Amino acid sequence: MEQKTVPYIKDQKGKKKLTMLTAYDYIMASILDEQDVDMILVGDSVGTTVLGYPNTIPVTIEEMIHHTKAVVKATKNALVIIDMPFMSYQESVEQAKGNAGRMMKESLASAVKLEGGQNMKDTIKAIVDIDIPVMGHVGLTPQSIHRMGGYKVQGKGKEAERLIQDALAIEEAGAFCVVLECVPRDLAKEITGMLKIPTIGIGAGPDCDGQVLVIYDLLGLSGDFRPKFVKRYANLKDEISKAVKTYIEEVKEGTFPDDSHSFH
Numbered sequence: 001m002e003q004k005t006v007p008y009i010k011d012q013k014g015k016k017k018l019t020m021l022t023a024y025d026y027i028m029a030s031i032l033d034e035q036d037v038d039m040i041l042v043g044d045s046v047g048t049t050v051l052g053y054p055n056t057i058p059v060t061i062e063e064m065i066h067h068t069k070a071v072v073k074a075t076k077n078a079l080v081i082i083d084m085p086f087m088s089y090q091e092s093v094e095q096a097k098g099n100a101g102r103m104m105k106e107s108l109a110s111a112v113k114l115e116g117g118q119n120m121k122d123t124i125k126a127i128v129d130i131d132i133p134v135m136g137h138v139g140l141t142p143q144s145i146h147r148m149g150g151y152k153v154q155g156k157g158k159e160a161e162r163l164i165q166d167a168l169a170i171e172e173a174g175a176f177c178v179v180l181e182c183v184p185r186d187l188a189k190e191i192t193g194m195l196k197i198p199t200i201g202i203g204a205g206p207d208c209d210g211q212v213l214v215i216y217d218l219l220g221l222s223g224d225f226r227p228k229f230v231k232r233y234a235n236l237k238d239e240i241s242k243a244v245k246t247y248i249e250e251v252k253e254g255t256f257p258d259d260s261h262s263f264h
């Protein structure tokens with residue numbers, strides 16, 4: 001398996017489809033890495049998936065570092081990217097540089113991701129200028145949920161031009177890659193054709209340079225949360241429930257542990 005670096009990811013545009021998945025812990029990251037996923041994103045979706053928050057707004061820098069350290073320890077080949085949480089980069093360019101540096105130093109991730117387009121151009125450039133690779137994220141940006149009024153498709157109709165300008169701004173600022181979240185398929189295709197850096201889609205159709213999913217959505221561990229763009233490749237919630245139910249029954253009826261699980 002090839003070690004995935006930032007230059008490697010940039011170089012894959014037009015050559016092969018890139019794969020990215022989220023992970024937040026050691027075991028899951030080691031499974032994804034063994035399957036040769038290109039990138040593991042420790043997304044601030046850790047807030048809603050693992051920490052039980054209603055959205056990603058409350059996630060802290062400390063929480064991101066804590067989870068990313070575990071993922072980095074488990075990862076041999078994939079590129080690990082740490083998400084910058086809400087208000088860790090929006091205050092000023094200096095704040096963003098300081099926090100990006102701290103997150104890289106303490107987590108040992110290889111790149112940061114942050115949300116925003118033209119409004120984040122100077123911030124991305126400043127972080128890239130101190131040699132920290134940045135992945136951009138435009139379209140549906142969950143940290144802006146209150147401005148957007150919910151998790152809605154972005155870039156429809158007249159909004160499309162603004163989204164194109166956002167993606168171009170991120171590329172000009174020096175980002176190595178950009179996530180396009182919940183944008184119409186044709187627009188994602190157009191942006192992918194315009195940019196020299198790879199686009200990674202989620203709810204953006206099949207024409208991006210790569211795809212990302214939240215691992216719990218792919219595995220069927222997200223309960224009733226089932227947006228149109230998610231494909232469930234397994235139904236682990238049912239599998240886990242069945243296993244736990246059987247365990248409880250066996251302990252109660254005295255069939256587990258039996259002699260084969262005992263020491264003599």
Ligand code: KIV
Pocket residue numbers: 022041042043044045046083137179181202212213214
């Ligand atoms: O936080 C996250 O998991 C993300 C992906 C959905 C792109 O930003």
